Amino acid sequence: MADLQIDHVTKAFGDTQVLKGISLDIADGEFVSLVGPSGCGKSTLLRIIAGLEGQTSGAIRINGQDVSGIRAADRNLSMVFQSYALYPHLTVAENISVPLKMRQLSASQRLPVIGPFIPGARNRNVEIAAAVKHAAQTLEIDNLLDRKPGQLSGGQRQRVALGRALVREPAAFLLDEPLSNLDAKLRVQTRAEIAELHRRLGATFVYVTHDQVEAMTMSSRIAVMMGGEILQCDAPDEVYNNPLDIRVAEFIGSPK
Numbered sequence: 526m527a528d529l530q531i532d533h534v535t536k537a538f539g540d541t542q543v544l545k546g547i548s549l550d551i552a553d554g555e556f557v558s559l560v561g562p563s564g565c566g567k568s569t570l571l572r573i574i575a576g577l578e579g580q581t582s583g584a585i586r587i588n589g590q591d592v593s594g595i596r597a598a599d600r601n602l603s604m605v606f607q608s609y610a611l612y613p614h615l616t617v618a619e620n621i622s623v624p625l626k627m628r629q630l631s632a633s634q635r636l637p638v639i640g641p642f643i644p645g646a647r648n649r650n651v652e653i654a655a656a657v658k659h660a661a662q663t664l665e666i667d668n669l670l671d672r673k674p675g676q677l678s679g680g681q682r683q684r685v686a687l688g689r690a691l692v693r694e695p696a697a698f699l700l701d702e703p704l705s706n707l708d709a710k711l712r713v714q715t716r717a718e719i720a721e722l723h724r725r726l727g728a729t730f731v732y733v734t735h736d737q738v739e740a741m742t743m744s745s746r747i748a749v750m751m752g753g754e755i756l757q758c759d760a761p762d763e764v765y766n767n768p769l770d771i772r773v774a775e776f777i778g779s780p781k
């Protein structure tokens with residue numbers, strides 16, 4: 526479990542200042558949505574939290590620890606992307622197990638080299654299989670474990686991507702427009718499933734979307750971003766009823 530602190534984070538790509546000093550504290554177990562128009566810097570901020578991109582200045586803290594020098598794989602966060610990024614040649618079970626296998630690999634690489642035998646590897650494989658099954662059951666895709674991604678619908682693929690995020694038991698989930706490749710009906714259904722997953726896990730969720738309705742229905746708080754800044758971060762009804770800025774009102778669609 527984790528609280529996240531984004532402390533005066535800026536990001537420039539060349540001469541372009543994409544994030545202009547973002548500060549946001551996210552409590553353990555919160556569901557915070559980052560909303561705002563395309564190009565406002567949402568994905569960049571999420572990638573910086575994940576460690577996939579470095580900030581120009583400022584700090585990210587996870588449970589109070591500055592993670593600036595810590596690479597993505599060691600931050601114990603799971604990121605889910607809009608494109609599911611599944612391996613087409615692997616089964617659903619194998620796709621979900623990838624993060625655990627990678628962890629196993631990096632752990633074994635740290636052992637002194639004594640030949641191909643890795644003590645405990647067999648038990649570890651049994652553990653991995655159990656963790657994959659559990660994640661698949663949570664997302665109700667345990668009947669699909671032997672299929673390949675090409676044999677799945679878009680909604681099922683997105684659930685496999687969620688399963689892969691879930692199996693690591695991360696401190697926090699970072700989701701970047703995970704529903705935007707789904708059709709409208711499936712989007713509403715999967716939205717409810719993600720909200721339910723959050724309730725059940727009680728984990729910290731940071732959810733990026735350009736769809737304010739999606740954010741309104743799922744979040745404990747909404748951070749409205751525009752032009753690399755957070756204009757307001759409050760509970761959904763507060764943002765809706767008391768927008769601090771005309772741009773927030775227009776984006777959220779508050780009554781005039």
Ligand code: ADP
Nearest residue numbers: 538541543561562563564565566567568569570
């Ligand atoms: P959003 O996710 O809100 O649509 P992004 O974070 O993807 O916005 O992008 C914010 C701005 O940063 C955009 O103007 C985009 O073109 C720019 N940008 C993002 N990544 C890069 C990069 N690697 N190099 C240069 N510019 C980038």
Ligand code: MG
Nearest residue numbers: 567568569701
């Ligand atoms: Mg984006």
